[in-house]
Amino acid sequence: MSSVNLTEQEPELYQARDPIHPKSIKGRFRTFKTVVLALAYAIFFLLPWVRWERVVGPNQAVMFDIPTRRYYLFDLIIHPQDMFLLAGFLILAAWLLFFVTGMVGRAFCGYFCFQTLWTDVFMKVEHWIQGDRNKRMKLEKQVWNPEKILKKGLTVLVWTLIAFWTGFTFTAYWADAPRLFMAFFTGTAASAAYMTTGILTVTTLVAAGFAREQVCIYMCPYARFQAVMFDKETLLVSYDALRGEGSAGRKPLQKGLMTLEERHSAGTGDCIDCTLCVQVCPTGIDIRDGLQLACISCGLCIDACDEIMTKRGWPKGLIRYASEKELETGEKPSLLKFRTIGYGIATALASALLIYGVLTIKPLDFSIQQIRQPLFVLMSDGSVQNNYELKINNKEQSALELELTVEGLTGAHVAIGGDFTTLVIPPDETRNYLIHVRAPRTSGISRQLITFKLTDKTGLVPVIVGQSSFNFK
Amino acid sequence: MSQSPENKKGQVETTGHVWDGDLREYNNPLPRWWLWGFYGTIIFAVVYWILYPAWPYADTYTKGVSTVSFQSPVLDKAGKPVKGPDGNVEMETKTEHWNSRALFYQEMQSSPSALAQKEWLAKVKGMSFEQIAANPDTLNFANSAGHALFGDHCAACHGTGGQGVLAMNAEASYPNLTDNAWIHGGDYAKIVQDMTNGIQGNMPAFGALFQGEKLTDLAQYVLSLSHQPGVNDEAANRGKASFATCAGCHGANGTGNQMIGAPNLTDKIWDFVDVSGAPNIDAKLKLVEGVIDHGLQHKMPKFSDRLTPEQIRLLAVYVRQLGGT
Numbered sequence: 085m086s087s088v089n090l091t092e093q094e095p096e097l098y099q100a101r102d103p104i105h106p107k108s109i110k111g112r113f114r115t116f117k118t119v120v121l122a123l124a125y126a127i128f129f130l131l132p133w134v135r136w137e138r139v140v141g142p143n144q145a146v147m148f149d150i151p152t153r154r155y156y157l158f159d160l161i162i163h164p165q166d167m168f169l170l171a172g173f174l175i176l177a178a179w180l181l182f183f184v185t186g187m188v189g190r191a192f193c194g195y196f197c198f199q200t201l202w203t204d205v206f207m208k209v210e211h212w213i214q215g216d217r218n219k220r221m222k223l224e225k226q227v228w229n230p231e232k233i234l235k236k237g238l239t240v241l242v243w244t245l246i247a248f249w250t251g252f253t254f255t256a257y258w259a260d261a262p263r264l265f266m267a268f269f270t271g272t273a274a275s276a277a278y279m280t281t282g283i284l285t286v287t288t289l290v291a292a293g294f295a296r297e298q299v300c301i302y303m304c305p306y307a308r309f310q311a312v313m314f315d316k317e318t319l320l321v322s323y324d325a326l327r328g329e330g331s332a333g334r335k336p337l338q339k340g341l342m343t344l345e346e347r348h349s350a351g352t353g354d355c356i357d358c359t360l361c362v363q364v365c366p367t368g369i370d371i372r373d374g375l376q377l378a379c380i381s382c383g384l385c386i387d388a389c390d391e392i393m394t395k396r397g398w399p400k401g402l403i404r405y406a407s408e409k410e411l412e413t414g415e416k417p418s419l420l421k422f423r424t425i426g427y428g429i430a431t432a433l434a435s436a437l438l439i440y441g442v443l444t445i446k447p448l449d450f451s452i453q454q455i456r457q458p459l460f461v462l463m464s465d466g467s468v469q470n471n472y473e474l475k476i477n478n479k480e481q482s483a484l485e486l487e488l489t490v491e492g493l494t495g496a497h498v499a500i501g502g503d504f505t506t507l508v509i510p511p512d513e514t515r516n517y518l519i520h521v522r523a524p525r526t527s528g529i530s531r532q533l534i535t536f537k538l539t540d541k542t543g544l545v546p547v548i549v550g551q552s553s554f555n556f557k
Numbered sequence: 558m559s560q561s562p563e564n565k566k567g568q569v570e571t572t573g574h575v576w577d578g579d580l581r582e583y584n585n586p587l588p589r590w591w592l593w594g595f596y597g598t599i600i601f602a603v604v605y606w607i608l609y610p611a612w613p614y615a616d617t618y619t620k621g622v623s624t625v626s627f628q629s630p631v632l633d634k635a636g637k638p639v640k641g642p643d644g645n646v647e648m649e650t651k652t653e654h655w656n657s658r659a660l661f662y663q664e665m666q667s668s669p670s671a672l673a674q675k676e677w678l679a680k681v682k683g684m685s686f687e688q689i690a691a692n693p694d695t696l697n698f699a700n701s702a703g704h705a706l707f708g709d710h711c712a713a714c715h716g717t718g719g720q721g722v723l724a725m726n727a728e729a730s731y732p733n734l735t736d737n738a739w740i741h742g743g744d745y746a747k748i749v750q751d752m753t754n755g756i757q758g759n760m761p762a763f764g765a766l767f768q769g770e771k772l773t774d775l776a777q778y779v780l781s782l783s784h785q786p787g788v789n790d791e792a793a794n795r796g797k798a799s800f801a802t803c804a805g806c807h808g809a810n811g812t813g814n815q816m817i818g819a820p821n822l823t824d825k826i827w828d829f830v831d832v833s834g835a836p837n838i839d840a841k842l843k844l845v846e847g848v849i850d851h852g853l854q855h856k857m858p859k860f861s862d863r864l865t866p867e868q869i870r871l872l873a874v875y876v877r878q879l880g881g882t
Contacts, residue, residue, distance in 0.1 A: 100589055151669070295590055302588060457718025461735045461880065462833055464824035469881070471735065501878045502696045516697050520881035 101298060103224060104368035106207065107217040107360070111387025120195050121204060129249070132256035139481040140512040148258050154512075160442060161512070163479055165449055169441050176434035181306075183427035185313045187419060188405070189320045193307065194382035199299050202250070202292035203366065206243055213239045217363060243293045244285070251284030297367035301378050311377060316409040317417035321381050323372045323403050324411060328355035334372075344398055354402055358392055361385035361403055371403055448484065448509070449477040452519070452536050452550045460555040463522060470554050472519040476538075478509035485509075485541040490521055492534045493554055497522040506541070521554060530557050609655050620654035627651055627662040674702075678867060686745035689874050696874070703875020706868055710860060711876075719879045723831045727848055728855070732828040735879045740828065742815040748873040751857070752864070758818045758855030760806070760848070767799060767849060775799040776845040780832070782811040782823045787838030818855075829853060 136145035136158060147156045155162035155170075162169060184191050193200060214220045214235050226232050255277050256264055267273035268281070291299050300307050314320065328334055330353030337356050341347050347354065355372070362370045364385060367378045371385045389403040407417040455471040463469050478484050486507040490496045500507065501518030509515050521534070531553055538548040571581040605611065608623040629651040630638040638646045653659045665671055677698045681689050689695045708717065714731040715721050721733035732740060740758075741751050767775050778796030781788045800811070806819035813821035820828060827833055830844040860869065 298588060298590060302591075455718060457716060458720035458733075458735060461720070461733065462825055463736055463880075464738045464821070464826050466825040469736070471879075499881050501700075501881065502690045502693065504693065508693065515693055516700070517693070518700065518878055522881075 102368070104297060104366065105210075105217045105220040105224070106366045106368075106384070107363040107388075108211055109360075109364045109384055109387045109391065111384075111390060113383030113387050117195055117204065117382065117384075121201050124196070124198075124201055125205075129253050132253060132261040140510075142260050144260055146257060147260070150258060161479065161481075163449075163477070165477075166441075166445055169438065169445075172434065172438045172441055176431065176438055179427060179431045179434050181310075182313055183424065183431045185310045186315070186318060186423045186427055189314065189318055190307070190310050190379070190381040193300065193310070193380040194321075197306075197380075199291060199304070200366075200380060200382065202246075202288060203296050205246065206292045206296075207366070209242045209246070210239055213242070240289075240293070243289055247285045247288035247292070248281070250288045251281040254284050255280045297378065297380075300367060300380055307377060307380075314375075315421075315423060317407045317421055319405045319407055319417060320375060321371065321379065321383055321386060321403065322375070322406045322408075322411055323355075323361075324401070324406065325372070325374075326411065327353060328372065328402050329353040354393075354398060356392070356396075360388040360392055364388045375408075445479070447478075447480050447545050448548070449475075449479065450538065450548060450550065451475045452552050454552050454555075460557065462525075467522050467524050468556050469520055469522045472521065472536075472552060474507075474517045474519050474536075475514065476507060476509050476517075477514040478511060480544065481511050482542070482544065483508065483510050484545060486538045487541060488519065489537045489539070490534055491537060493521070493523050493532060494526070495524045496534075507538070523554065523556075525556055531555050623655040624652050625655055625659035625663055626653075627659055628666050629662070677702075681871070682867060686870070686874060686877075690878070696878070699871045699874035700878060702868075702871045706864065706872050707875060710863060711872070714857075719876065721828065723827075723829075723834070727829040727844075727851075727853055730829040733826075734876055736826050737880045738821060738824055738826045738828075739815065740813075740820050741818045743877065745873050745877060747815075748876060749869055752869050752872060753859060753861045753866075755859030756818065756855065756857040758853065758857075760819075760853040762850065762852035763802065764850040766802065771796075771799060772846050772849060773842060775803075775849060776842045779803075779811070779822055779845050779849075780838070780841055783825055785832070785838065785841060787841075829855075 131146050132144065134145035135143050136156075137143060138156070141152075141154065141156055141161065142149065144156065145158055149156065153164045181192055210220060214223055223232055223235060252265075252268065255268075258280075259274075259277065264273060264277060268277060295303075330347070330351050332351035333353060334355035334357045335341055335347075335352045336358070341350060341352055344354065359370075361372070362368075362385075364387070365371070366382060366384065367380055369376055369378045371379065383405075386403050386405070390400045393400045393402055409415055410417055451474075453473045453475075455473055459470070461469045461471075474488075476484075476486070484507075486509065488498060488500065488507060490498050499520040499522070501520065504517070507515070507517060534552060534554045536550045536552065538550075540547075570584045570586075572584045574582050606619070607621065609621040610618055611621065612619045627650070628648045631647040631649050633639050641647045651659075677695075681695050681699065684695065689699050707715075707719065711719070715734055716731075719734035721735075722729070722731045723733075724730045739747075741747065741756060774792045774796030776796070777789055777792040778794075778800055781790070781793040803811075806817055807813055807822055808819070811822040813819045820826075825833065830848060832841050832844055835841045835844060864872070
């Protein structure tokens with residue numbers, strides 16, 4: 085047949101998503117996930133409401149203030165010039181991710197990722213309103229009668245409320261939370277607040293309510309590059325195929341294959357093909373197919389299988405955290421492999437540098453620049469004057485009173501523009517001063533290096549020194 | 558993956574096209590959300606076309622229904638701004654189709670920084686010059702605003718930093734504002750007055766009165782006032798008598814008169830001829846003789862029609878600080 089065959093059905097333009105209705109399960113991993121979820125939610129939703137006393141700035145413990153360009157984190161205030169700390173934090177987070185992923189696989193995906201957390205909560209809502217897996221699947225197939233409309237509608241409504249509060253909470257990190265709350269519901273908040281909340285409400289609703297595992301499979305780049313970090317010794321959620329399949333494959337429980345002894349003598353594996361591990365999977369995969377991209381490593385299939393094994397009185401761990409090497413040879417993986425140590429050192433180093441960076445944030449920034457238009461001016465008495473622009477940024481929570489002196493210039497007279505005697509910098513503010521330095525003309529010298537010295541009268545800040553030059557001609 | 562056709566039917570769906578008997582084309586369809594996203598971008602584009610300028614046609618383009626409003630001065634028939642009874646330019650609200658120039662006007666009038674500037678302007682309006690200069694914050698504001706205004710209106714002659722120009726030709730020189738001498742007076746009120754009304758500086762030419770030796774003697778005397786090295790005391794003494802003609806403006810001691818803008822000749826500052834930079838006494842003499850011979854005409858335009866009184870006040874504070882005291 086060489087001609088094009090057009091008789092077959094026209095291909096569809098898209099692949100419809102089959103909704104996944106995982107069965108709820110109890111167990112070690114489920115408990116761990118619930119604890120992480122409760123902790124993460126408590127921090128995320130409550131943090132913007134925590135108050136914190138400050139001399140200058142908002143009384144909110146954590147606030148990312150864009151208009152004043154300051155990040156408030158309890159007693160730490162990050163100014164724009166300390167923004168490299170954010171880069172340091174991101175590098176640390178990346179290395180920590182590599183470190184953990186190299187050791188225990190996609191732990192971030194399974195337990196900490198916000199997509200996983202919010203999907204988990206949305207699924208719980210579904211469970212409360214529509215019932216467990218079987219009921220939900222039945223409802224899915226049902227025609228749109230009042231019961232289905234009510235249950236589905238109620239679910240989406242609750243989802244929307246959670247999504248809205250998520251969006252609002254996020255917005256509250258960027259503004260004073262109680263005031264934003266009042267302004268938001270009286271219609272007087274900034275349009276950016278409505279926009280941010282609106283966009284996040286919609287994206288949360290879509291991502292956690294409808295797209296779910298599709299986010300992990302199609303959208304998320306982490307899923308792809310984390311898989312690259314696996315090696316043969318990485319602990320992964322795996323199905324022990326050697327034990328589960330035996331020599332004659334998995335078989336359901338049936339007469340003559342009820343006990344382990346019977347099954348082993350018949351060559352049948354320990355897997356009774358109950359498919360509970362598939363039913364509980366939030367991404368709808370079969371872990372028995374081996375390592376796959378869609379596995380977010382949440383461990384719920386371990387809980388499911390362990391439950392069955394316990395019920396049968398058989399040893400647990402048919403599905404467990406095991407490395408590829410362990411499954412092949414039975415050898416336990418060693419955590420002290422080159423990669424783990426390398427990532428570990430990098431993580432420790434990044435943490436140390438970040439802590440060092442935070443501890444050594446300068447209490448004030450200052451710059452002194454010679455004004456070059458003109459470089460020097462002859463004054464009426466024949467002396468020479470140079471002007472300087474002094475910028476001081478006080479990053480402390482208390483005012484600074486600084487005395488300015490010049491060293492390295494004989495007969496120098498220093499004057500601060502506006503006839504001030506000291507430089508007073510209010511807490512967390514920047515001030516510019518025009519400095520006039522005058523000195524008698526010295527023959528033979530055209531330019532000389534001079535040192536400006538700032539001495540804090542309150543004794544809070546050590547003496548600060550800056551160099552510049554003085555031009556005689 | 559549960560969504561891939563591999564798991565569903567055990568084989569990948571094909572498009573149904575077969576070449577050479579066995580060559581088939583796999584069909585891996587896009588997920589539905591992706592397709593919706595694609596349709597979404599199309600809807601977005603259509604909404605954009607309706608709201609904003611988009612399609613060119615003939616020699617113009619579709620304007621869109623979105624608008625921008627801003628305040629614009631009311632113009633009379635000659636195109637000049639109309640002033641209201643209170644002396645301020647009358648403003649009206651203008652609405653245009655969405656365009657970035659209108660957005661710029663709007664931003665210059667109602668952005669947070671524009672509002673902050675208005676707030677500061679209102680704050681310094683009621684303050685005296687001394688009060689503005691005594692507060693670091695208001696001084697900072699006056700200096701920043703003054704610096705910007707200076708760049709726009711003053712720097713063309715006085716230089717970006719106010720350093721002035723010392724030209725070969727004395728009449729192409731502009732005074733240095735960064736030293737501590739003020740030809741026309743350095744108190745705030747006088748600076749404001751000079752900027753508002755302009756300055757007319759006029760030294761007559763004395764070439765007819767002083768010539769040859771007499772001219773040189775007078776120049777020697779003028780240079781002796783500021784103790785220039787190399788001055789011939791004898792010649793200077795001879796020139797002292799001629800200085801009586803100059804004393805009418807420059808004062809008997811040569812200390813100048815700020816009221817009529819006659820510079821102080823006893824200090825080391827030379828604003829129109831580069832005496833300080835001249836290599837020897839002969840060159841200095843030549844410069845001073847030139848001024849006596851030809852006189853000196855100077856004009857600074859008035860700025861009352863270009864700057865508001867408030868802007869002139871801020872400029873005065875800025876200029877006053879340039880050289881210190």
